[in-house]
Amino acid sequence: MTQVSPAQTPGNATFTVRAPASSANLGPGFDSLGLSLPLYTTLRVTPQEATEVVPLGPGLQGTPADESNYVYQAMWLAARRAGRPLPPARVEIETEVPLARGLGSSAAALIAGIVAGNELLGCPLDPAAVLDVAAREEGHPDNVAPALFGGIVVATLDKLGTHYVRLDPPAHLGVTVLVPDFELSTSKARAVLPREYSRADAVHALSHAALLAAALSVGRLDLLRHAMQDYIHQVWRAPLVPGLSDILESAHEYGALGAALSGAGPTVLCFHDTREPTGQLHTYLHSVMARNGLTGQVMDLPIDPAGTLVERAQVAWAE
Template structure:
């Protein structure tokens, strides 16, 4: 059955005034927190929602040129799923989408789109799902809760899915925590980045990973940022993905010696995230060094300072 056929008739969505949903980017894993730790960052996907004659999606801007306008689009897919899970007809609305988040760069563009669609639908319907259910649905669609939680809730989110469902802790990192995103111009699909990971690991590597993931969570929750240099070390994915990303290895190894708190691969990459203390670090010196690394490895790209986002998804009137 087509989406338009399942939409409510014109006027049925008129119970709400036009609104916008703004959802932040996110960096997942932060080293050892594979598929369970995410940090929200101040780049945004925005969806503007207005009553319309039928359900339609309109992407805006060069970043979204050529993206689907139907159920293949994550915003549309999430919007429809939220209505289905709420047991309500899909309202006839126009979804206008624009995004600052580069696609396939490891900055949570898909999670932001999914969360935006879910929140847009829940807002249209009067809020029957609520944040906890939205988090569950976003994690289901995304396949893991790291980017989904950060995009929805903001701050740093540490989450686990198990027999008792989804459990998480959302923390607000200290305001002095700054980030520099090293964003190559080329894409790296998550499927490719996951494909290079081994099927099994040694007990030694498993213990290393567990201890460092625990330390990462403790560092974020306590605000002991000096622990991040050790806490972000990883043996699960970064050593295997580094050959796919020129320049990543020296950034991971040298950033703390250059005055940063830590460095890690952002999600599946290719973006690298450098964490630094805004009160103590030489930010300009770090940026100059990171640009030199890109030049040395002949990687077209940019270095962007991004603030940690603490609000998550926000709904505002148009």
């Protein structure tokens, strides 16, 4: 695992941090499983005598242009973990990750900020510490781990730390996302979940999450449709995402290897085999939106393998 040394980070040098979007849960892997997607939040950081925070682009309109900005607060998290003051800097922020869509926009901002703060300080935190800071801030590691390390990540958070296994994406595994044109806050999506589950639902979740992790680790694409079944969160969130139930039940008939709500939604993720055309799947997903009076976009994406990058040093925060 590689990290930037203080000698590589002169105090007056501008650097860029790029953190990717992510999709969490993948069905049964609630709060513990996610993958990285090539839509990016990018910070351009220039040390200077006074702090400036500059959100850029239409996606960040209305976000704070001062030290209360979430990205800058994330930079302070790195400083607090390191026990050092954060040096002042100009921080320019851009993002391609749509906000409140279930694609890890807050995780990308959080990871980018923590990595940028760590970089300003000369990298006192190793990647494991960066992940732990981010996971404790989020309350779960399912988005922040793939945003940091790239690929597919299985992770847990407990009193002893944040623990993870990173998987390279199986050959020929691609992602199709349906991104509706409406927002859904994570807090609203969590509020509909029950406080208790039956033993049968718990066993179903454990067995299917284990099968999904195993199938992804050995490239058993044929098992994804079965392994991605979930009774812990998707059934409860379905009323918040019109058409979700139809997609979970029928997307495999149109070429999907499996389907899941992406994070808290409303984005829906489908896996596909990159050796096969996706036109039929796209047509089906657009038809589901049309039947439910929704608009949005459907995109084919690869799984981002690199995770968060510090451009000046060309360092990937990955194994």
